[in-house]
Amino acid sequence: MAKIKVGVLGATGNVGQRFIQALDNHPWFEISALAASERSAGKKYGEVADWKIGTEIPEAVEDIEVVTIDPKKIDADIVFSALPADLAKTIEPAFAQEGFVVASNAASFRMEEDIPLAIPEVNPDHLGLIDVQKKNRKWDGCIITNPNxxxxxxxxxxxxxxxxxxxxxxxxxxxxxxxxxxxxxxxxxxxxxxxxxxxxxxxxxxxxxxxxxxxxxxxxxxxxxxxxxxxxxxxxxxxxxxxxxxxxxxxxxxxxxxxxxxxxxxxxxxxxxxxxxxxxxxxxxxxxxxxxxxxxxxxxxxxxxxxxxxxxxxxxxxxxTIRGAAGASVLNAELLKEKGYL
Ligand SMILES: NC(=O)C1=CN([C@@H]2O[C@H](COP(=O)(O)OP(=O)(O)OC[C@H]3O[C@@H](n4cnc5c(N)ncnc54)[C@H](OP(=O)(O)O)[C@@H]3O)[C@@H](O)[C@H]2O)C=CC1
Ligand SMILES: N[C@@H](CC(=O)OP(=O)(O)O)C(=O)O
Structure with missing residues (x-):
């Protein structure tokens, strides 16, 4: 089975690195794009990431060229967002508008009425808000968040x-x-x-x-x-x-x-x-x-x-930064796949 292409927004940061760790050798997902600020764009991930995790930087990402956070530059079915909340506020809807599924760590949309704040072990039924969200906002993609x-x-x-x-x-x-x-x-x-x-x-x-x-x-x-x-x-x-x-x-x-x-x-x-x-x-x-x-x-x-x-x-x-951030988001994405949202 072909793997689902995933992108990471804010890939060079603290949580971004945890995403890369969580997605390394993932059986369903494959990293196809890494995005960060102008500071990092155009350079290889291994050069700009300043890797702070006590395991090797995964070989699969070392040579990926980092792009700016622009839906047109990203070829993926789902993007994981580890962006600062003020940026996430405008960027995440722009991705959802372009048809991406956005699994966000940021606080920006957690409390929105039509956006799931999901923990698979606790409230998987809240994924149903995605259908409400798509109808309300008339976008092809969607945003799902994990808690603080x-x-x-x-x-x-x-x-x-x-x-x-x-x-x-x-x-x-x-x-x-x-x-x-x-x-x-x-x-x-x-x-x-x-x-x-x-x-x-x-x-x-x-x-x-x-x-x-x-x-x-x-x-x-x-x-x-x-x-x-x-x-x-x-x-x-x-x-x-x-x-x-x-x-x-x-x-x-x-x-x-x-x-x-x-x-x-x-x-x-x-x-x-x-x-x-x-x-x-x-x-x-x-x-x-x-x-x-x-x-x-x-x-x-x-x-x-x-x-x-x-x-x-x-x-x-x-x-x-694992159960509380990147790992939680990846688990949400796995549930989305299981429920047919990916
Ligand atoms: N679920 C939770 O409770 C948790 C959520 N978080 C949330 O996750 C998010 C990331 O946190 P953290 O990893 O600690 O933050 P970092 O500051 O370590 O990383 C920020 C990332 O965003 C990128 N970035 C910053 N400014 C810009 C910009 N202007 N344009 C494009 N990209 C930009 C940085 O890229 P570059 O390196 O190029 O500058 C970097 O990749 C925050 O919203 C935080 O609140 C964090 C911890 C737990
Ligand atoms: N505030 C949390 C981390 C964080 O970024 O949370 P939030 O995404 O809810 O702003 C902490 O300090 O440990």
């Missing part, structure tokens, strides 16, 4: 808790510095320090979670009825967001019931190449999960949970 990196870790763990009746969620995040981008925060600001503010993050976690768990009736999503309250903090960890979650659940389950629900969670997606064997991994040690030890589980796609206590309280952890 802190939202997604928590949302994956909340899915098996739905059976207990979620009333409210409080979450305190400890977010890695890679979430701010490679040049996002000075060493002098974060070394030996914790910064108790990440602009816009708390609002995103609160609003995105309610959309993700909202009810899709075939034309729109009605937000979930529970409450979410977040407090976000930047900590001196390179990769891996850790979150302390307090879940108030109507059925008042015991910690063992919640542990059991996490262990039994099986979204039935094992046929998708990027889906990890265990989307949720339960750690029983009293001092896990930890970013250095657990962020790479399931090739960075598993969310690890631990310290499940009365309350219900627990810790969730996942790789912010």
């Amino acid at each position: 990196c802190s939202t997604i870790m928590m949302a994956v763990t909340l899915k098996p808790l739905l059976q207990f009746g979620i009333e409210s969620i409080n979450v305190a995040t400890m977010q890695a510095i890679s979430g701010a981008g490679y040049n996002g925060i000075y060493a002098m600001s974060i070394y030996d320090n914790v910064v108790p503010y990440i602009g816009g993050e708390e609002e995103k976690i609160q609003s995105e979670t309610l959309k993700i768990f909202g009810d899709f009736d075939g034309s729109k999503v009605k937000n979930a009825p529970f409450k979410v309250s977040a407090s976000c903090h930047r900590v001196p960890v390179i990769d891996g967001h850790t979150e302390a979650v307090w879940a108030t659940l109507a059925k008042n389950p015991k910690p063992e019931d919640v542990r059991d629900a996490f262990l039994k969670f099986d979204p039935g997606l094992s046929h998708l190449p990027t889906e990890p064997k265990h989307p949720i991994i339960v750690r029983d040690e009293p001092d896990r999960p930890q970013p250095r030890l657990d962020r790479d589980m399931g090739n960075g796609m598993s969310v690890s949970v631990g310290r499940i206590r009365e309350g219900i309280r627990y810790i969730a952890l996942g790789h912010n």
Whole structure:
């Protein structure tokens, strides 16, 4: 079977590199175009990427000539967007207008009524918004988004808790510095320090979670009825967001019931190449999960949970630029293919 051609917008950046890693030797997808700014265009990817991942830069992309972000210069069926949000706001619709499927990491369109904010294990039915979107916007392509990196870790763990009746969620995040981008925060600001503010993050976690768990009736999503309250903090960890979650659940389950629900969670997606064997991994040690030890589980796609206590309280952890960004987008694209949108 011929592979589906894919492009990466913002291919040279932090998340762009994670896309290239996620797409290397992918059984369904093949990189056909890499795009970035004027600074990089016209040069070989290997020369301009400033590769920051601790594995070899994939041979298949080293010699690809980077192009500017222009639909006419890209031959692909789907483009993955790792663009800064202000740029994504104008560029992603231009690609959808030209018939491309756009799988976006950027925050720009996540909360639009007719654009799916999708996690395959949590709300696959929201893909139906694509048909609404195409009709509303009269474009041949479409935009699908994945959530903010802190939202997604928590949302994956909340899915098996739905059976207990979620009333409210409080979450305190400890977010890695890679979430701010490679040049996002000075060493002098974060070394030996914790910064108790990440602009816009708390609002995103609160609003995105309610959309993700909202009810899709075939034309729109009605937000979930529970409450979410977040407090976000930047900590001196390179990769891996850790979150302390307090879940108030109507059925008042015991910690063992919640542990059991996490262990039994099986979204039935094992046929998708990027889906990890265990989307949720339960750690029983009293001092896990930890970013250095657990962020790479399931090739960075598993969310690890631990310290499940009365309350219900627990810790969730996942790789912010893989499960929280590029990996999530590639998984969405795999679901799109399975559902016939590609
Ligand atoms: N799902 C999530 O929660 C996460 C989302 N993100 C989002 O992903 C996106 C990328 O983040 P990150 O990889 O850290 O950012 P980087 O700054 O590392 O990369 C930005 C990329 O965009 C390109 N770019 C920048 N300016 C322009 C321009 N004017 N025209 C064309 N291309 C341009 C850069 O190209 P060049 O190298 O040529 O300058 C580079 O490829 C952001 O929207 C970020 O918010 C990030 C982390 C997690
Ligand atoms: N704000 C996130 C990363 C990010 O870019 O998120 P968003 O795409 O929602 O702006 C972090 O700092 O870890």
